[in-house]
Amino acid sequence: MFTYTELLEKINQKIANTQYGQNPAELYDPITYMMSLGGKRLRPVLTLMGCNLFKEDVNHALPAALAIEVFHNFTLVHDDIMDNAPLRRGQETVYKKWNMPIAILSGDMMMIKAIDFLAETPGNTFSVLLKAFNKAAAEVCEGQQIDMNFETSKDVTHEAYIEMISLKTAVLLGASLQIGAIIGEASEQDAQHLYDFGKNIGIAFQIQDDILDSFGQTAQVGKMIGGDIAANKKTLLLIELLASVHKDDKKELETLLQASADIKIPGVLNLYKKYQIQEFAEAQKEQYLTLAFQHLQAVSVQPERKILLEKTAKDLMERMS
Amino acid sequence: MFTYTELLEKINQKIANTQYGQNPAELYDPITYMMSLGGKRLRPVLTLMGCNLFKEDVNHALPAALAIEVFHNFTLVHDDIMDNAPLRRGQETVYKKWNMPIAILSGDMMMIKAIDFLAETPGNTFSVLLKAFNKAAAEVCEGQQIDMNFETSKDVTHEAYIEMISLKTAVLLGASLQIGAIIGEASEQDAQHLYDFGKNIGIAFQIQDDILDSFGQTAQVGKMIGGDIAANKKTLLLIELLASVHKDDKKELETLLQASADIKIPGVLNLYKKYQIQEFAEAQKEQYLTLAFQHLQAVSVQPERKILLEKTAKDLMERMS
Numbered sequence: 070m071f072t073y074t075e076l077l078e079k080i081n082q083k084i085a086n087t088q089y090g091q092n093p094a095e096l097y098d099p100i101t102y103m104m105s106l107g108g109k110r111l112r113p114v115l116t117l118m119g120c121n122l123f124k125e126d127v128n129h130a131l132p133a134a135l136a137i138e139v140f141h142n143f144t145l146v147h148d149d150i151m152d153n154a155p156l157r158r159g160q161e162t163v164y165k166k167w168n169m170p171i172a173i174l175s176g177d178m179m180m181i182k183a184i185d186f187l188a189e190t191p192g193n194t195f196s197v198l199l200k201a202f203n204k205a206a207a208e209v210c211e212g213q214q215i216d217m218n219f220e221t222s223k224d225v226t227h228e229a230y231i232e233m234i235s236l237k238t239a240v241l242l243g244a245s246l247q248i249g250a251i252i253g254e255a256s257e258q259d260a261q262h263l264y265d266f267g268k269n270i271g272i273a274f275q276i277q278d279d280i281l282d283s284f285g286q287t288a289q290v291g292k293m294i295g296g297d298i299a300a301n302k303k304t305l306l307l308i309e310l311l312a313s314v315h316k317d318d319k320k321e322l323e324t325l326l327q328a329s330a331d332i333k334i335p336g337v338l339n340l341y342k343k344y345q346i347q348e349f350a351e352a353q354k355e356q357y358l359t360l361a362f363q364h365l366q367a368v369s370v371q372p373e374r375k376i377l378l379e380k381t382a383k384d385l386m387e388r389m390s
Numbered sequence: 391m392f393t394y395t396e397l398l399e400k401i402n403q404k405i406a407n408t409q410y411g412q413n414p415a416e417l418y419d420p421i422t423y424m425m426s427l428g429g430k431r432l433r434p435v436l437t438l439m440g441c442n443l444f445k446e447d448v449n450h451a452l453p454a455a456l457a458i459e460v461f462h463n464f465t466l467v468h469d470d471i472m473d474n475a476p477l478r479r480g481q482e483t484v485y486k487k488w489n490m491p492i493a494i495l496s497g498d499m500m501m502i503k504a505i506d507f508l509a510e511t512p513g514n515t516f517s518v519l520l521k522a523f524n525k526a527a528a529e530v531c532e533g534q535q536i537d538m539n540f541e542t543s544k545d546v547t548h549e550a551y552i553e554m555i556s557l558k559t560a561v562l563l564g565a566s567l568q569i570g571a572i573i574g575e576a577s578e579q580d581a582q583h584l585y586d587f588g589k590n591i592g593i594a595f596q597i598q599d600d601i602l603d604s605f606g607q608t609a610q611v612g613k614m615i616g617g618d619i620a621a622n623k624k625t626l627l628l629i630e631l632l633a634s635v636h637k638d639d640k641k642e643l644e645t646l647l648q649a650s651a652d653i654k655i656p657g658v659l660n661l662y663k664k665y666q667i668q669e670f671a672e673a674q675k676e677q678y679l680t681l682a683f684q685h686l687q688a689v690s691v692q693p694e695r696k697i698l699l700e701k702t703a704k705d706l707m708e709r710m711s
Contacts, residue, residue, distance in 0.1 A: 170472035
C-alpha cells in the first residue's frame, strides 16, 4: 500500500502532466491556473486510497481522481463568481484575474473535461462510475443553492443545515472514496460503506469548521475568530442558539445580530457559552465521527489496510482542533 | 419513417414528461422554465432524423435527443449572463427572471443532467456517444470564447470567423445527427458523413443569418435590418469589407464605424454594395451548402430516406431568405 505522501505525489504529477487544451488561451489558461493553485488534493487522494484498499496498483484510479479534482475546482471557480470572492488560496480568483464571462465559460469547460477524464478509466465500470459521479455533482449544486437560500431564510432548522453541508461538501468526499473503491473492484457494499464513511467524516469536518470559527485559536485557524458571527452566517452554532434561546435573551440576541462586529462577536460568544452551544456542536460532531468509523469498520478488508484512511480522517479533524 | 411534425411531437412530449428535480425549487424551476420556452427543437429533431435514416424505431434516440436539447439550453442560459441579455424567445432570461448566481448554478445542473440523459440511451454505445457529445460540447465553449475575443480583436480573418461559427453553432448540429446515426447503428463512415452534413449546413445557415441582417426584409427576419452593422458586429460581411476596402474608402469606413446608427447603417450598406460583399457571402454560403449535400449524398441509405433531411435543410435556409 502507498503512503499519503506517495499518493499525493501521484496526483500532483498527474495534474502537472495534464493538458486541458490550448486554443483559445482565454478559455484554457484559467483552467491551468486554477489547477495549479494547489490545495490539499484531499478528494483525489481519497479516490486513490479507496482503490488502494482493494488493489496494490492504483494507476487505474488516476483519471477518475483527476476528474474529481477538476470537478471540485470547477465548483470553486463558479462559487467564487457567486460569492464575489477576490481570493482563493491566497491568489486572485479566476473571476477577478480575468473576468466573469471567462470564469463562467472556463468553469463550464472544466465540467466537460472532468467527464472526459472519468471516461478514460480503463475497464468497463464507466457507467457505474458516472452514476456515482453525477449524483454527487448534482447534489453539490443543490447544496450550493440551499446555502444561498439560507442567506435570506429566517428559520433554518438544524436538520436542514446538516442536509446542506452534507450536499455541498460531504457527498463529494463520500463519492471520491466510493469511485476509487469501484475502480479497485470492491463489492457494492464495501463501496457504499466507504461512501458513508467519507460523507459522515465530511459532515463532522464542517461542524468542526463552525466550532473553530468561534472557539479556535486564531493562529491555528488561520483566520479571524468570529468571522462567521460577524457575517451573521447561519452556522450550526447560530442555528442552535436561535432555536434554544429563552424569551428574555431573545431580544438581546436580535439586537446583537444588528450590532457592529466588535459588539456582536463577544456578545454572541457569551450566549454560546450560556446555552452550551459548543458542547452541543461537539456532541453532534462526535456522533457523525462515530457513524463514519462504524462504516469504515464494516468494510471487508484486513484492519491494517484501513489504518491510513483512519489516520487521514483523524489528521483532518485534528489539523485545526 | 416519421415526418418532421411527428418527430417534433415526440421531442416535445419527452420534454413535457421530463422531471429535472424538485428541491431546491430555486435550482430546478429555472430549468423547467428554460426548457418550456420552446424554440425550433432543431437539434433533437436532427438526432431523431439521424437515427430514423437507419432504423424505423427512434425511441432509443429520445434520451440522447433530450440530452442535446438540455445541453443547448444550458449554453443559452450561460450565454445570456455573459451577454447581459434581458430576453430569450420573447421571455425574460433566467438571469433576469431570477439572478446571476441562480443562472450560473441551474446552468451547471443542466450540463450534469444532459450527461445523465445521454447515459440513459439503451445498448452499449454510451462511450462512443459521450465522446461525440463532449467533443461538440467543448467546441461550443471554445466557439463562445473566440466570439467574445472577436469583440475586442482588431483583425479577424475570414477563416477565423468561419472557424468561430463552426465551433459555436455548427458542430452541435453535426453532432446531433451523428449521435442519432450512432444510436441507429449506422457505420462510422455514415455517422461521420452526417456530422459533416450538419456542420456545413450550420456554417451556411450562420452566413445566411449575417446576409439577412444587412439584406433581408425586416418582416421576414423579425428584427431590424442593420442591427449587426449598428453594433459593429464582426460578421462575415464586415470582415470581408474590412479586408477588401481600398485605401481611399478606408478612411470613410473608419469614420462610419464611429458614427451613429442612422448614418452608419446606410453608409456601410453602400460600401457592401460597392465591394459586392453580398455576392461574396452568397458564394461562400453556396460553397458550404454544396459540401453539405455531397456528404448527405455519400450516406449509404436509399435516396428516398434522405428526402426529409434534404427538405429540412432547405426549409431552414429558405425560412428567412
